[in-house]
Amino acid sequence: MASLFELPVSKVKGVGETTAALLRKLDVYSVGQLIYSFPRSYEDWSNPQPITPFIEGVVLIKARLLSPLKTSFTQKGVTISKTIISDDSGSVELIYFNNRFISSMLKSGEEYYFHGKIERTLNGLRMISPTFSPVGSHLGLHPVYNLTMGLSNKQMQRFVREALKLLPEKVNDPIPDFIREKYNLVDLRTAIVDIHFPKSKEDMEKARYRLVFEELLTLNLGLRSIKSRKVTSLPVHVARDFSGEFFKKLPFEPTNAQKKAAADCIFDITQGKYPMNRLVQGDVGSGKTAVAAAICYTIAKNGYQAAFMAPTEILAEQHYNTLSKFFKDTDVEVVLLTGSMRESQKKIAREAIEDGRAQIIVGTHALITDKTVFNNLLLAVTDEQHRFGVAQRTKLLSKGKSVHLLVMSATPIPRTMGLVLYGDLDVSIIDELPKGRQEIRTMLIDSSKRNRAFNFIRSEIEKGRQAYIVCPLIEEGELPLASAEEYAAELMLGEFSDLPMGIIHGKMKAAEKEQTMRKFSSGELKLLVATTVIEVGVDVPNATIMMIENAERFGLSQLHQLRGRVGRGEHSSYCILVSDNKSEDSAKRLSVMCTTSNGFVIADEDLKLRGPGDFFGSRQHGLPQLNIADLSDYSSISESSEAAQDILDFSPDLTNPCLKALCSSIKRLFKDTGTQMN
Numbered sequence: 001m002a003s004l005f006e007l008p009v010s011k012v013k014g015v016g017e018t019t020a021a022l023l024r025k026l027d028v029y030s031v032g033q034l035i036y037s038f039p040r041s042y043e044d045w046s047n048p049q050p051i052t053p054f055i056e057g058v059v060l061i062k063a064r065l066l067s068p069l070k071t072s073f074t075q076k077g078v079t080i081s082k083t084i085i086s087d088d089s090g091s092v093e094l095i096y097f098n099n100r101f102i103s104s105m106l107k108s109g110e111e112y113y114f115h116g117k118i119e120r121t122l123n124g125l126r127m128i129s130p131t132f133s134p135v136g137s138h139l140g141l142h143p144v145y146n147l148t149m150g151l152s153n154k155q156m157q158r159f160v161r162e163a164l165k166l167l168p169e170k171v172n173d174p175i176p177d178f179i180r181e182k183y184n185l186v187d188l189r190t191a192i193v194d195i196h197f198p199k200s201k202e203d204m205e206k207a208r209y210r211l212v213f214e215e216l217l218t219l220n221l222g223l224r225s226i227k228s229r230k231v232t233s234l235p236v237h238v239a240r241d242f243s244g245e246f247f248k249k250l251p252f253e254p255t256n257a258q259k260k261a262a263a264d265c266i267f268d269i270t271q272g273k274y275p276m277n278r279l280v281q282g283d284v285g286s287g288k289t290a291v292a293a294a295i296c297y298t299i300a301k302n303g304y305q306a307a308f309m310a311p312t313e314i315l316a317e318q319h320y321n322t323l324s325k326f327f328k329d330t331d332v333e334v335v336l337l338t339g340s341m342r343e344s345q346k347k348i349a350r351e352a353i354e355d356g357r358a359q360i361i362v363g364t365h366a367l368i369t370d371k372t373v374f375n376n377l378l379l380a381v382t383d384e385q386h387r388f389g390v391a392q393r394t395k396l397l398s399k400g401k402s403v404h405l406l407v408m409s410a411t412p413i414p415r416t417m418g419l420v421l422y423g424d425l426d427v428s429i430i431d432e433l434p435k436g437r438q439e440i441r442t443m444l445i446d447s448s449k450r451n452r453a454f455n456f457i458r459s460e461i462e463k464g465r466q467a468y469i470v471c472p473l474i475e476e477g478e479l480p481l482a483s484a485e486e487y488a489a490e491l492m493l494g495e496f497s498d499l500p501m502g503i504i505h506g507k508m509k510a511a512e513k514e515q516t517m518r519k520f521s522s523g524e525l526k527l528l529v530a531t532t533v534i535e536v537g538v539d540v541p542n543a544t545i546m547m548i549e550n551a552e553r554f555g556l557s558q559l560h561q562l563r564g565r566v567g568r569g570e571h572s573s574y575c576i577l578v579s580d581n582k583s584e585d586s587a588k589r590l591s592v593m594c595t596t597s598n599g600f601v602i603a604d605e606d607l608k609l610r611g612p613g614d615f616f617g618s619r620q621h622g623l624p625q626l627n628i629a630d631l632s633d634y635s636s637i638s639e640s641s642e643a644a645q646d647i648l649d650f651s652p653d654l655t656n657p658c659l660k661a662l663c664s665s666i667k668r669l670f671k672d673t674g675t676q677m678n
């Protein structure tokens with residue numbers, strides 16, 4: 001099988017250079033890649049229906065051409081070919097557009113199966129451009145493939161059939177026999193043939209289950225291999241756990257989820273086999289900072305230093321203030337280091353860091369400059385991991401010896417994707433909100449109610465509160481939408497001309513954004529018009545309204561992050577989604593926001609409705625392109641994870657001879673990501 005991935009697709013009968021060029025647009029370069037271009041769906045050709053009684057929608061009929069197709073031309077040069085087909089129950093007008101070969105393909109007096117949509121018109125029933133096959137050809141499920149301009153589904157079916165003829169009778173199966181038997185998997189050759197041309201729906205489902213299982217198993221083992229290779233040093237363990245002592249000092253009782261996440265981290269830094277490499281993922285307001293503070297406290301009380309790096313200065317200052325309050329009545333010294341501090345201030349901070357007086361250091365990229373020298377750094381904490389590049393994280397870790405890494409993220413990731421996305425991190429999830437956390441009331445309106453929403457915003461501001469209005473980004477060539485700058489200008493000149501307003505968007509310089517956020521945070525600005533740059537930002541407890549224009553343009557997880565900017569204080573808070581999109585899909589998505597505030601439930605729904613691309617593009621985040629598996633399929637991911645562990649228990653380094661084909665599959669899957677697999 002592996003050799004077919006080295007055989008050019010032009011070796012398939014009927015594939016010339018022109019067709020090969022079209023297939024390359026589908027990332028099909030070899031015979032193996034063509035065979036692994038699985039159908040995206042199937043047409044059901046198993047049950048022909050009579051023409052009448054009329055059944056609305058897509059149907060399969062068996063009918064005879066009553067006369068040859070007649071072709072005419074419109075003034076714009078479009079060819080229209082028409083004829084009448086019939087069975088014993090009735091007749092249908094058949095129409096094809098711009099198909100110069102159709103007259104020679106359909107013969108008068110012959111019977112065919114036609115698959116397509118029947119429509120009722122004033123002149124009777126008609127079918128436009130249905131697919132067809134001669135009577136006597138294979139019924140059942142017909143594969144439908146991803147195509148490109150110039151390549152038809154019938155051609156693709158023919159090329160795949162020819163490619164399958166090159167498949168050896170005995171295919172070297174990458175999944176070992178003991179795994180196939182345990183999970184009731186058909187062999188690889190059977191799966192490949194039946195996924196393309198199944199004899200029954202049951203055969204197709206067995207083939208699909210097997211191929212999905214194999215792909216997820218290969219992905220899982222590949223990511224575990226990457227994770228094991230990232231461990232380059234032995235850990236430095238701390239002697240005592242001080243997290244319980246820290247939690248007792250808090251003015252509130254931590255949730256069980258916070259305690260569990262802290263316990264995971266403490267185990268890593270006191271008993272782990274390797275330096276900690278852990279992600280603490282929690283919903284907006286779940287208390288991740290308190291967990292990080294408990295770990296920092298333990299590190300400091302054991303005589304080491306902890307560095308806490310945030311993506312922006314204002315966020316770093318917020319963390320500094322929060323940690324300073326946490327450690328107010330302790331002997332732990334917290335220091336702030338940011339780029340905008342005066343040189344004299346930075347000098348004092350760096351001296352305290354270098355001589356060890358500063359035990360917890362909060363800052364921005366200033367922490368990783370050559371001028372910043374740590375005395376005995378043992379813990380690095382990064383907030384909102386996706387805001388930092390790998391090089392920046394590595395630079396921070398290089399500031400000490402065998403430094404433990406704690407990553408925090410408030411971006412909800414579906415549990416299915418969490419099993420595979422974080423191949424280099426152990427994951428702890430905080431899935432409880434602290435007692436007393438404000439519930440944010442969310443409502444969906446259309447633009448006809450916008451003025452009422454404005455009146456509500458004004459009434460809240462008159463009470464001393466603040467509000468956000470968010471607009472989506474506009475890409476070149478798109479239809480006009482609410483542009484942040486134009487929208488802000490309209491509001492400043494009209495509805496809210498008497499209120500201090502600010503604007504913030506991605507094209508502004510970092511210093512300008514910081515200044516605007518400071519003014520809003522301090523209460524100097526009452527209303528902030530923004531794009532999604534505020535999705536991850538500072539706490540403004542006084543902000544109680546989040547209004548989001550063109551809400552259908554955002555992913556649910558993004559909407560949830562934006563909503564999390566309010567509800568951080570003692571006052572009731574609201575999220576207003578504005579959308580004129582009446583599509584069923586849009587209504588279903590936005591209704592989820594109005595019925596739940598659980599970020600992980602929302603993330604799961606978003607994955608089902610929009611697919612994994614809304615969370616992470618596979619190319620950007622190092623995940624290989626999957627052919628058939630679905631990252632929202634929790635059952636298959638769980639089973640394949642279990643099977644991966646079975647294989648590692650059998651052969652921890654995957655060197656057993658029966659796993660040779662599986663190792664080749666892992667290398668092939670990760671080849672395009674630039675990751676070199678052993």
